[in-house]
Amino acid sequence: MTETVSQQGVRDAPTTGKFEARVRWLVRHFRKEWQIYVLMAPMIIWFLLFLYKPMYGLQIAFKDFSIFRGIEGSPWIGLEHFQTLLGNDQFFRAVGNTFIIAFLSLAFAFPVPIILALMFNEIHHRIFKKMAQTIVYLPHFISVVIIAGIVINMFSPSTGVVNNVMGMLGLEQVYFLVQPEWFRPIFIGSNIWKEAGFESIIYLAAIAGVSPTLYESARVDGATRWQMMWRITLPSIFPTIVIMFIIRVGNLVDVGFEYILLLYQPATYQTGDVINTFIYRQGLQGAQYDMAAAAGLFNAVVALVLVTAANALSRRVSRTSLW
Amino acid sequence: MRMLRVSLAALMAAGIGLAAPAYAEDEYRVVDDPLTLDIHFHFRDRLVYNNDWPVEKRAAELTGVQLNNVASLATTNSQEAFNLMIVSGDLPDIVAGNRLKDSFNQYGLEGAFVPLNDLIEEHAPNIKAFFDERPQLRSAISAADGNMYFIPYVPDGKYGRAYFIRYDWLDKLGLDVPQNVDEVYEVLTAFRTQDPNGNGKQDEVPYFARQWEELIRLVTLWDARSSGSDTYHDFYVEDDQIRHGYVEESYREGIKNLAQWYAEGLIDAEIFTRGPRSREHLLSNNLGGMTHDWFASTSSYNVSLADTVEGLSFRAFAPPASVEGRRLAEHRRIPVRPDGWAITIANENPVETIKYFDFWFTEMGSRLSNFGVEGVHYDIIDGVPIYKPEILDGSAPVNAQMWEIGAQIPRGFPQDYGYEIQWTNEIALEGIDLYEQGDYLTDIFLGVAFSEDEQRVYDKRWSSIMTYMLEMQQAWILGSRDVEADWDDYLGQLDRMGFNEVVEVMQAAYDRQYQN
Numbered sequence: 001m002t003e004t005v006s007q008q009g010v011r012d013a014p015t016t017g018k019f020e021a022r023v024r025w026l027v028r029h030f031r032k033e034w035q036i037y038v039l040m041a042p043m044i045i046w047f048l049l050f051l052y053k054p055m056y057g058l059q060i061a062f063k064d065f066s067i068f069r070g071i072e073g074s075p076w077i078g079l080e081h082f083q084t085l086l087g088n089d090q091f092f093r094a095v096g097n098t099f100i101i102a103f104l105s106l107a108f109a110f111p112v113p114i115i116l117a118l119m120f121n122e123i124h125h126r127i128f129k130k131m132a133q134t135i136v137y138l139p140h141f142i143s144v145v146i147i148a149g150i151v152i153n154m155f156s157p158s159t160g161v162v163n164n165v166m167g168m169l170g171l172e173q174v175y176f177l178v179q180p181e182w183f184r185p186i187f188i189g190s191n192i193w194k195e196a197g198f199e200s201i202i203y204l205a206a207i208a209g210v211s212p213t214l215y216e217s218a219r220v221d222g223a224t225r226w227q228m229m230w231r232i233t234l235p236s237i238f239p240t241i242v243i244m245f246i247i248r249v250g251n252l253v254d255v256g257f258e259y260i261l262l263l264y265q266p267a268t269y270q271t272g273d274v275i276n277t278f279i280y281r282q283g284l285q286g287a288q289y290d291m292a293a294a295a296g297l298f299n300a301v302v303a304l305v306l307v308t309a310a311n312a313l314s315r316r317v318s319r320t321s322l323w
Numbered sequence: 324m325r326m327l328r329v330s331l332a333a334l335m336a337a338g339i340g341l342a343a344p345a346y347a348e349d350e351y352r353v354v355d356d357p358l359t360l361d362i363h364f365h366f367r368d369r370l371v372y373n374n375d376w377p378v379e380k381r382a383a384e385l386t387g388v389q390l391n392n393v394a395s396l397a398t399t400n401s402q403e404a405f406n407l408m409i410v411s412g413d414l415p416d417i418v419a420g421n422r423l424k425d426s427f428n429q430y431g432l433e434g435a436f437v438p439l440n441d442l443i444e445e446h447a448p449n450i451k452a453f454f455d456e457r458p459q460l461r462s463a464i465s466a467a468d469g470n471m472y473f474i475p476y477v478p479d480g481k482y483g484r485a486y487f488i489r490y491d492w493l494d495k496l497g498l499d500v501p502q503n504v505d506e507v508y509e510v511l512t513a514f515r516t517q518d519p520n521g522n523g524k525q526d527e528v529p530y531f532a533r534q535w536e537e538l539i540r541l542v543t544l545w546d547a548r549s550s551g552s553d554t555y556h557d558f559y560v561e562d563d564q565i566r567h568g569y570v571e572e573s574y575r576e577g578i579k580n581l582a583q584w585y586a587e588g589l590i591d592a593e594i595f596t597r598g599p600r601s602r603e604h605l606l607s608n609n610l611g612g613m614t615h616d617w618f619a620s621t622s623s624y625n626v627s628l629a630d631t632v633e634g635l636s637f638r639a640f641a642p643p644a645s646v647e648g649r650r651l652a653e654h655r656r657i658p659v660r661p662d663g664w665a666i667t668i669a670n671e672n673p674v675e676t677i678k679y680f681d682f683w684f685t686e687m688g689s690r691l692s693n694f695g696v697e698g699v700h701y702d703i704i705d706g707v708p709i710y711k712p713e714i715l716d717g718s719a720p721v722n723a724q725m726w727e728i729g730a731q732i733p734r735g736f737p738q739d740y741g742y743e744i745q746w747t748n749e750i751a752l753e754g755i756d757l758y759e760q761g762d763y764l765t766d767i768f769l770g771v772a773f774s775e776d777e778q779r780v781y782d783k784r785w786s787s788i789m790t791y792m793l794e795m796q797q798a799w800i801l802g803s804r805d806v807e808a809d810w811d812d813y814l815g816q817l818d819r820m821g822f823n824e825v826v827e828v829m830q831a832a833y834d835r836q837y838q839n
Contacts, residue, residue, distance in 0.1 A: 067410050068430040090787050152596050158526075177596050178801055265595050266793035267801055273790075282786045287425075291782070 061297045065290035074290075081294035091295070093270075094278035095302075101274060102252040105188050110248060112196040114241060117203030118229060136197025148262035151190050152177060178267040187263060187272065191256060202244065206237040242320040250307035253299050275299050351385040351687060353678040358388050360676060361415035365394040365404035366662070366733050372419070376729025381696050385687065388679040390417070402426075409435065414669040417676060421733040423473070424464060424661030428772050431472030437666040438470035442677040449684035450474060450677075453737065460659045462837045463769035467777075473665035474680045474735030477658070480743060481764060482755050483553065484537075484654040486643070487621050488613045490636040492519035503644040504544040507613075511589040514612040522609075529612045530584075531591040533602045537615045538594050539796065541584075542568070542577030543653050546645045551768035553657045556789060558829060560768050563838070565829040569792050570814060570822065576646075578799050578806045585800050595797065607631050615654075619743075622751035639754025642763050652763035659769065662733035683736040692736040695728050710745055721746045771832035780828045784821040791820060 030037065056071070061081055063074040085091045116136065123129040139147065154160050155176040163173045176182045214232050223231070257276035264272040275295060283292025307322075315321040364372035372392035373379065383389040393415050398404050401420050408418070409430060418427075418436070427436060443450050454461040464475050493500060493510065496517050501507040511529035513519070520527060532538055536555040543549060548568035551559025558567050568574050584590050591597060591605075605611030606624050609632045614621070618639065628635050642650045666676050682688040694701040694708045701708045710721065717724050721742075725731035731742070744752070758764075773781060795813055798804040 066429070066433055067406055068433045068435045070410070070412070084783050088787055090790055152598075156596070157592050175592060175801070178797065179803075265797060266790070267595065267797035267803070269790060269794050281790065288782055 058293060058297060060290045061294040063290055065293075067289070081291050082298070084291065085295055085298065090273070091275075091278060094273050094275045097271060098253055098255060098274040098276075101184055101187065101255050101272075104184060105191065105255065106248065106252065108188055109192045109196065110245065112192050113199035114203050114237075116196055116200040117207060117237075118233065120200065120204060121207050121233065122225065122229070133197070136200070138197070139194040140198035142194070144256070144259050145262060147190065147194055148259060151186065151263065155186060177263065178265055180268050180271040183264065183268040183272040187256075187260065191259070203237055203240065206240040207233055210236040238318070239320045242314050242318050243322065246307060246310045246314060246322050249310035250303055252306055253303045351682050351685065352387050353682065354387045354675050356387070357383075358672060358675055359391050360388060360417055360670070360672070360679075361393045362390045362417040362419060362664075363394045363405070363408050363415045364390075364392060364417075364419040364664075364732075364734075365396075365398075365401045366419070366421045368399050368401050369396075370726065370732070371396050372732075373729060377696050377699065378691055378729035381691055382682065382688070386679055386682050388675065414667040416667060416670040416672070417664055418667055419664035419734055421476075421660070421662040423663070423665075424475075424770075427473040427663075427665050428466035429778075431466055431470070431665070432468060432775075435667060436472045437668060437670065437673050438468075438472060439474070439666070439677065440470050442666075442673060443471070446674055446677050447681035447684075449681050453477075453684050457658075459769070459837070463659055464661075464663075465772060465836065467772045467774040467832070467835070473663045474683075475663035476660045476733040476735060477737045478656055478660055479738040479740035481655050482618055482652075482758055483656045484615055484617055485621075485639040485652065485754055485758060486613065486615050486641075487637055487754075488640050489514075489519070489611075490638050491634045492612060495519050495521075500640045501643050502641075503648075504646055507544065507643050508584070508589070511584070511613065512587070515588050519612070520609045526610060527612060528591045528605055528610050529589045530614065531597070531601055531605050531611045532594060532614050533599050533616060535595045538581065538590060538800070540615055540653060541581055542574055543649075543651050544643060544645050545573055545577035545580060546647045546649055547571060547573035547577040549653065551653075552770065553654065553767070556792070557770075558768055558826075560766070560833070563833070565826055565833050567822075567826065569796070570817060575806055575810050578796065582800050582802055582806065586802055595801075606635070606637065609635075618751040618754055619747050622748050622754065625750050626748060638750055639757060641757055641761050650761065650763050651765060652758055653765065655764050655767055657767060657769070660733065661770075663735040680735055683734060689737050689739065692730055692732075692734065693739045693742045695725065695730045700728065700730075707741065708739075715746060771829055771836055773828065773832050777828040777832050780821075780824055784825050788817060788820050788822055788825065791816065 060071060060074065062076055062078060063071070064077045064080075065071070065074045120129060120133060123132065155162050157163050157173045157175045162176070167173060174182070176186060210233060214236070215228055218228050218232060253275060255274050255276070257274065257280070260272055260274060260277050261280065264277065276299070279292045279295040279299075283289060283295065311321050311323065362372055371394040372390060374390065374392055379390060394404055394408070398407070402422065405418070405420055405423060405426060408414070409426075414435065430436060431438065443454075460475070460477065461471065464473065465471050488500065488510070490500070492514060496513050496519055498510055498513060499506070501510045514527050514529040515525070518525065518527070530538070530541075532540075534555070536549070539549045539555075548559050548566075548571070549555070550557045550568070556569070558565050560566070581590070585592075591601070591611075594601075597604075602611070602614060602616060602621070603624075607628055621637065622639070625635060625637055642652050644650050664680065666673050670676055683692055690697070690708055694710065695714075697703065697708075699711075700714055701710050703709075714721060714724055719727075722731055725742075731738070747755075795804070795809065799806040799809070
């Protein structure tokens, strides 16, 4: 390897002296740091195999794709699938719903794990702390199918806990799961219940990394616990919060699609149908992979714009950014 | 002991085989030298073809053709297994499975499967005779070019779902079995208000259904149609015209009334979310009054819940007369399944393969595929195959036992209803008899095979139209919108979404397919 490179370098020497220097630097660099690259390798291979290679298949968004003819053999049809999508009111509704659900989740669900982590940090009774943590982590490990079953039962008008309590308070019973206006609160609320605990782990880790000397000196200065939380803990974990926020924005359009699929009904499409469920109904159930790929590509472009914007914003506002 | 008896029977069967004259064994022989064909057979999302099934072994003995399964159970989705096999481009000799009609026809036209018309004509006298007698079925499974690309699984028996009601509740309240839509309304109202389960609470659920679409089925009581096939929300055919129930005046009337029934609590308030176990739940808790469901499985609750619910008598009743006096059983079994098997272009022995397919349409082959191996699983009594008692009294249902031996699987063969009747319970048989006498069935729409251009129109339009129709349907039933006020806008919106275009391509495909 080294030999070929340097041979080539020698041959091209008169014109590309700079290039040769660069190659030499690279060779030296690899010799010195190869362990780090070995450590990186699995991740890079994973990316190439599962994220870059499938991009080849994206071209079916512009083809009349048949799985028998294959990607090569299917004829190009230009932007027809995109025209079909953009001419469909339901697609726009799905885009709208995706954004609304995503932003509401961001507004309501994003702060919860941070608050939870701060609260856990203030618990000093060890057994109580461990128990509380386990209880809030637990729903994360339950399959989404079961979660949907639990939610459907909880909100059932005849046997559901929620309606029973409402009945006791003298309120009228509501068939929540077919009311469009209740779909988003139920979806986002139950998602918070399911994920907030687990997501708080990363903030707890960040809090654990805050230097104890800061607290000690604050205590010497007579700071209250409330002040320490506001003035030390929160600013210290702020970079973590920002990074999590950007990642979250990048995944914004990937609202929990399986979960919506399990919860929604034609009656709640109006508020619950998102891009991914639209793709599922339109594309996968009807085996229109080409159309589904077009919608998926659209989804990805939106996500790219969002994450770029969030990154730029955070670089300007907080000087923390992903890149 | 049971093992001994089975192996004894096998020995006897083998003995008979040896003693019988040679030509009888050779009658079904397809090849002189044994031939092994690879088959991709992944079906019902959980089973693959098994080279050791008794039925396969017996068929190999008789025909000389042995099948070797290449499908893997690594995936539990049959459609996915099929797609992966097609994508890989590595085609076996035979592909089989359920719900593959559209795939067979589409990829057949693209060149993955061999067109079978000429092969059947020349080499498959039994298949030819079978479809010559049933030209409708041949049309129904043909592709847009008029060719058959697969040999289908042809179910037998006509009756599927029926109206069921609590006869014991009717007795208790002194009511008769409802004969028309008004009486249904009265009965359901009585179920709701007069506490037929006698627990002092108004917790009865007068009409319920495992699939909420069975609520929409009730629009037939106002002379509308909910579906013309065993797929929900499908088109139907009247006088060779393709129509869709959901744009007709009678549907508007039906939905208006159902919305009122729903508001009055005559219909399960949770019908849209209660899910597939609702029948069991509502019957075992003595809550449900009436439903529309399958004969056999629904009747069986009379037996299985006899101890739990005292006096339970949940039996079929004839379809109530509609406003115009029509009694219609809209649901029936589909006369030809979108299941079966096809010959791929990779197959080097298409003639032998079609001869082998033909074997399953002979009396011998059809019996083997319906009942298993003679002397082991059934005996001929008075000329009719009758299951051995150990099969009928087995711990698993008879159909599940048949799957275990390779019978009653979706290969291309004609099913014999005689197989099912032997283990259908009395109450179900009574109900079927009732429906048989009344002759309530109507013809079923068997679907069309689109040309590529037609397919494109359908793909582009239909899924959005369907979404819109169902959204409005549920909103109307739940009372969040008013069908009377929305109707004209609804029709206008469907028009804008290209509803008429879809009907046109359906009609064109239908005319091409069924009228020559």
